[in-house]
Amino acid sequence: MAESGTSSSPGRSGATQSVSVLLPLPLAGAYDYRVPPDLALEPGDFVIVPLGRRETVGVVWGEGSGELAPARLKDVTERLEAPRMPAAVRRFVDWVAGYSMAPPGAVLRMAMSVSAALEPPRALTGYRLCAGAALPARMTEARQRVVDTLKEGPARLLSELAREAGCSTGVIKGLVDAGAVETVELPARMSPPPPDWRLPGPSLEPAQAEAARSLREKVLAGGFSATLIDGVTGAGKTEVYFEAIAAALEAGRQVLVLLPEIALSAQWLQRFERRFGAKPAQWHSDLGSAERRWTWRAVAEGDVRLVVGARSALFLPFSDLGLIVVDEEHEAAFKQEDGVIYQARDMAVVRAHQSSFPVLLVSATPSLETVQNVANGRYGAVHLPDRHGGASLPRIATIDLRRDPPPRQSWISPPLRKALAETLAAGEQALLFLNRRGYAPLTLCRTCGHRLQCPNCTAWLVEHRFRGRLQCHHCGYMTELPPSCPACNATDSFAACGPGVERLAEEAVALHPEARLAVMTSDTVFSVRAAEEMVRRIQAHEVDLLIGTQIVAKGHHFPMLTLVGVVDADLGLGGGDLRAAERTYQLLHQVAGRAGRAERPGQVLLQTFDPGHPVMQALVGGDRDRFLAEEAEDRQRHGMPPFGRLAAVILSGDSAEAVDRLAREVAARAPHFDGVTVLGPAPAPLALLRGRHRRRFLMKCRRDLAPQPLLRDWLAPIKLSGSLRLQIDIDPYSFF
Known part of the structure; x- marks a missing residue:
């Protein structure tokens, strides 16, 4: 595509070059822009370009398509002083977009999730204890936590200190006003000590040592390999893959460790610090904006050697990634269900394959997909059959x-x-x-049987008695328990069920x-x-x-x-x-x-x-x-994954009637040939979710048939209007 316009700059002469710029928006593809003569651009450069009446940031994706004459193109406004997006990351964005059938710009948005990181680093404000200052007379528990936190280590950013101390920023500012805490200017780039791979690890038992040796050899040899670390709970799988991490750090490469729920990984972080003498960089939703900005840029510039993160860390702009570890690889939390739908475990294997380095999948209960890949020889495996320490x-x-x-x-x-x-x-x-979670999954009226349901979802409201509220676990809707039944007006008639x-x-x-x-x-x-x-x-x-x-x-x-x-x-x-x-x-x-x-x-x-x-x-x-x-055996008999392929098509909209009309149109165009079965339309189990009515189709294919081309041919003629949406889930993991 090309972004046309009449903009020009006086005094410019010579040959005009055009580039293709991908924008972090759910658009069909990249746009062509003209490069001013005084601006040199390379693929991966972050640029500011006009889009309609506004300007936006994009990434130079390659040469212009040539669809429009250079005179009709708009000029690139500016190149940002930020590290180029590596070619490996751009290839990965394209691959994920093609596989998930998501717009490339929507995938790019995940790789550009911190727009502030594209700006030059600026000085930061830190907080530390005032030397020799007396504590205020009124010391609350929150204030004491702030003081205790600041006794352990350097000055902290406001958001970091508030999170570590478990308090609001107002508590910290109150200590500043009281003269117990002072602000200091911190350098724009705070580089923590890097993990030290030379530190000795714990003594490994024979099975662990053999597994670690095998993994170290794969890391140091380079090239793609996928290996399952299969061990019973308590077998020391983490210590084994720490040795592979040490090998990657020794080779000067970056490392990514994916955990299913990073905010709950306290013991993992402690073990890592004991092994490598430093804390890893983290990437998850609990981080403050300043930390996210710094981490994103430090990863891009190669200053951070290891990141532990949730699934979104897979899209960080690693400049020299050499190892990915997917811990608890079987966890459903690695499946992204909103926006761009993808399975982070599978995409981690793709990322490693594209850039030719090892990936480790770790579990005591590996997924059937991974077990089958080991059985077919696509993946290797190391086994730890016994618990550590006897x-x-x-x-x-x-x-x-x-x-x-x-x-x-x-x-x-x-x-x-x-x-x-x-x-x-x-x-x-x-x-x-x-x-x-909560106190009871269902609350009903003993008099008339009315059940308290979420107004936005096909789901019962869950009572959380500790917090005195009813909550929907799908959309977050909250309310208090009503004084009387909405259906029959009976009072004191509610019963908690289950x-x-x-x-x-x-x-x-x-x-x-x-x-x-x-x-x-x-x-x-x-x-x-x-x-x-x-x-x-x-x-x-x-x-x-x-x-x-x-x-x-x-x-x-x-x-x-x-x-x-x-x-x-x-x-x-x-x-x-x-x-x-x-x-x-x-x-x-x-x-x-x-x-x-x-x-x-x-x-x-x-x-x-x-x-x-x-x-x-x-x-x-x-x-x-x-x-x-x-x-x-049961899955193979029914042609279900990993022995067959599935793809879901989810239709949604504000009006149930409009969604049903769309579903009939989609059903009329469904493919019918050998090896392909289309089920539906049917109401989704959550037929109403966040106020949107939902209908589902399920396409089932033979293993040798890729569903993406079939879906493109099927759904290309479908036109959406109003609030109607069509979402595709390749390899669905849930069917809500």
């Missing part, structure tokens, strides 16, 4: 809720109550796991009022600082009984935790999701792995109504490979 795997047993039901209006069965009492009496720690972690905590307190209890969910652990504090309390045995959702399952090491009780082991098995059994197995295996990680043996009790289910049998029998083989 610790034994926990004993796992089921509790049949049909034979041992909990008392009425309770959720902890008698066998689990007995085990919990024995564990606490022995001075050990216990974990009760329930993957359901348990969430808050209700489970209420029961646990009634059973063991003397126990020190903590609840660990995304509602209570919402930042790195909060995660660090929670982990510290548990490790220091300031907590006897931990109650949590899935965030407790990820990599935490608590030596005194010997009992895990899963309150509703059947919770994830319904809903028709093709990965329901696999996901449930992975989650329960991971949470079971929190028990008995040191010298004390652990036990895991799974409360279930179906102890004969293959997932429960595999967990009790410790036979993961048999479970995966049976799951693979």
Whole structure:
């Protein structure tokens, strides 16, 4: 495409060059612009260009297309003094756009997520304790946290200090006004000490040492390879891939570590600092704007050698990336569901392949896709079959809720109550796991049966009694419990149905009022600082009984935790999701792995109504490979991933009637030939989401058929108007 116009600059002469500029907007492609004679541009340069009546920042993507005569093109306004976007990143943007069928500019926007980083660095304001100054007479807990934080290390940026101290910026400014804290000018570029790969790592056991040697050789040899680090929970997988990281740093390359939920990785960050003598750069939504700006630019300029981040870190402008590690590679959190839809694990493999360097996939419960790639020889694998330090795997047993039901209006069965009492009496720690936030998943009227539902979504409102509110977990809508039923006006008639972690905590307190209890969910652990504090309390045995959702399952090491009780082991098995059994197995295996990680043996009790289910049998029998083989056989029989291809088409709009009309038009054009099946249209399970009505199609293809060309031919004639949207999800992971 070309951006035409009549702009010109007097006094310019000589040959006119045009360039193609990709803009971080959901447009169909790049635009051509004329290069002024006094401006030299190269692919990857960040430039300011006119677009309509405004100016915007884009990236020089290559030579102009020549569709328009140079005289009809608008001039590039300015080249920004920022590092060029590396060719590897530009190739990756193009590939992701083609594969996900998203506009290239929408993908570019993820790689340009910090526009302020394109500006020259400016001096920053830091905060530190005033030397010799007395503390104010009124010292609140928040003020004391600020003082304690500033005692440990250099001056901090305002947002960084507020986050680390767990307080508002107003608390810090109040300490400045009181004369206890002062502001100082910090250099525009604050480079922390780099990780030191020469520091000795911990002593590795023979299986770990052999795995580490193999990975080091692959890193130092260079070239693309994909390797699964497959080890039981507690086998020391992190220490093994730390040796691969050390090799990459030794070779002078940059490293990216992807974690599914970076804000909950407190123990990982501690382990990294112990191993390499420095903190890694981080990239996640909890960072302040100044840190994001600095990190983005430092990565681009090569000043940051290692980044640990969430899936979006994959689009950082690494100048010399030489290793990617995807930890907990099976986690669904690596799938981006909004905007540009992509699977970060799979895109990490693509990124490594394009630039010819190794990628490591790490898991105790690898995804069936990864297991199949290992079986087919596409990926290599190293295996760690035993727990580190001689610790034994926990004993796992089921509790049949049909034979041992909990008392009425309770959720902890008698066998689990007995085990919990024995564990606490022995001075050990216990974990009760329930993957359901809040107090109760449903609130209804006892008089008329009316259920409190979100006005914007096809979802019940979840009661959060600790915070005194009802909340939708899909759109974030919040309200208070109404004084009377909206349907029948009955008062005092609402009943909480089913348990969430808050209700489970209420029961646990009634059973063991003397126990020190903590609840660990995304509602209570919402930042790195909060995660660090929670982990510290548990490790220091300031907590006897931990109650949590899935965030407790990820990599935490608590030596005194010997009992895990899963309150509703059947919770994830319904809903028709093709990965329901696999996901449930992975989650329960991971949470079971929190028990008995040191010298004390652990036990895991799974409360279930179906102890004969293959997932429960595999967990009790410790036979993961048999479970995966049976799951693979079932998927292959039905032509489902990884033995077939899926693509979802989601239609949405403000009007249900308009969406249905669009769905009929799309259905009429659906392809019909061998190897391709189109299912739908059907209302999405969440037929109303954030106020938009939704209909879904599902295209199922043979493994040897790429769905993208089929989708382009099918959907190209479809014209959207008004609020109607059409979204494509290649390789869908969820079906909400």
